[in-house]
Amino acid sequence: MDSALIPEGVKRTSFPKFFLGMAVVGAVVLWGLIAVVLIWWKGLNQTNMNDYYGFALWIWADLAVIAVGGGAFFTGLLKYIFKVDELKNIINFAVIIGVICYSSALFILAIDVGQPLRSWFIFWHANVHSMLTEVAFCLSCYFAVLVIEFIPNVLENRQLNKVSFFHHLAHNMHGVMAVFAATGAFLSFFHQGSLGGVAGVMYGRPFAFREGLLIWPWTFFLFTWSAAAFGPCFTLLVTKITEAVTGKKLVSDKTVHLLAKISGWMITTYIIAKIIDTIYWATVTVPASGFTFSHFFSNNAFYGYWILFAEIVLCGVVPGLLLIYKPTRENSNLRLLAIILGVIGVCLNRWVMVLQVMAVPVMSFDTWALYIPSWQEVATTILPVAYGIMFIALAYRYLPVFPQEKELNYPAQPVVEGE
């Protein structure tokens, strides 16, 4: 039915099967959209946020998708600027994941603000002292860069590529992609960092506050570093899931091992920096404001030392070591374990830096504030996941996303004389 659109030389599932799968995921999207309409129509009273929890599930989701979407800018930086040519085999997919993550982030922000129609005020009445202003500017610009990076892949669609103009446009865009990759890396450094700065500058919140360099708290650098470290883990994880669903090998082991190795070293160096930051914070910053380290992890029903252990050791040190040690990195099961732990780790870090910050009592007579999201918040947070699945399914079906797909799955048959 749609065979004319499918890239040449590859096989795709039948259209009815594909349609059925899309319909199932589409139902989840519809559920999310119903929640979106409710929220825009009735307001944020549809959530379980309150005046203690002004930032909650959505802001976590926002920070998390941007962190895991960091694979796009970092892989682009490695491929186009540092000329790690092997990564050409996964760069298209990294960009697609980036587009999904960043469009989701912008969408989440659009439902999270109380007056969505005034969102442009952040540009018009910009406060240059606010980390959120920096986030808004860099996030919007970087999303535009990602779209530009994605366009050549779209133009390589079998039918579009027949149009001479599109064919040459795609070719020429590939030629200048280094410029966009460099721009993307520059913008990402600042928006990933300023998202870390959002928490780090809150000097009224001792759990979040960090000292730093000039105007940038240490969280600024830690967030950028962690996005570059764990973003590729997410790229590898989604690649693995796509391979499992399609039943095909899409990226060669050589490419996967290389990206896993780079990610492993980034995670290990990041986690060393994170441990130093945590020790300095616990022994210098926290006591200076009159708190003890234990204050932030006790006397409540949820936030204990376990979350610190899970974030730093289990989902930081462990995946880092698994990925830098060649035998464990090249063992597919252990590598999968490492990238899953890594993705959980960076999401936990974002959770802690958003929700635990809000939960900790600061005034001596205040109490811990715990929160459970409403179904509308859950539905709108799952919506980007379902949207991402649909996006990837469409891209995989109609675009030449994986340049190695043919050689890995359909090896050329030897031509026998006389046949």
Add this chain to the structure above:
Amino acid sequence: MKQENKKEHKFGMVIDLDKCTGCGSCMVSCMAENNVPFKEDESNKKDSITWMRVYKLTNGKDFPETEVVYMPRPCQHCSGKGGHGHSPCVSVCPATATDYGKDTGIVSQIYTRCFGCRYCMGACPYHARYFNWWDPKWPEGMENYLSPNVSPRMRGVVEKCSFCYHRYQLAREKAYLEEREEIEEMEYQTACTTACPAGAIVFGDLNNPEHEVTKIVKPDDHPDPRNPDVVGKSRNPKVFRLLERLGTNTKVYYLSEREWVRKAGDNYTEGEWETIKNHHGKTQISHG
């Protein structure tokens, strides 16, 4: 003649917690004065709007040694680290919807510019900022009693105590008509101050040595030698501020003869309080 006073003010208040009975008049007067809407069910205090909120504190001891204190908490109108106007909330607002008045020391909120990101709420450790989760509603007929001097806020924006700024504007207009440069101390008083039956709240200009609030607080304009971020610390050993060590530099001071009450104003590591006793200039804690 220019309407604006040329002199720089620093409006603030001191609340005598030993006088406060917890009657709630300050809260009621604040809501009425500032057109604060309310819900049918106000039992969930985490999403109801109370610009002025009275906290109940106890000394944690069993009867008969139990002591209770009521602590009214308006917006603290922080002047930020070093007193430069970078309040925790002002510095983070991405759309400049909240600002620090250099001429008054008042932290303002521009409702029509706020787009409801709530970053300011996250940054405020005092929970003094409130989000309009619902459309503002009043019981039928009560709209007629709304103050024409204060604009009601729409759903989806943040609001907070303004130190009854509209009263300051009215006082300035009156002074202008009477061809005066300055307003008198009693011409600008907040609603909560005037409503308190116990006279526990004293409001005025902390830059004016003649004002009662300045006489009680005796603010030290020099940075705290132990923590240069802290300015305006009280020289009165019975006066303290909430979370002073964070460097927020609030302009709402509290007064109490009771040591445990003063201790409750901030956080101290074990044994630290004994070396402090909140006696200005004699503390020995270290600040990193």
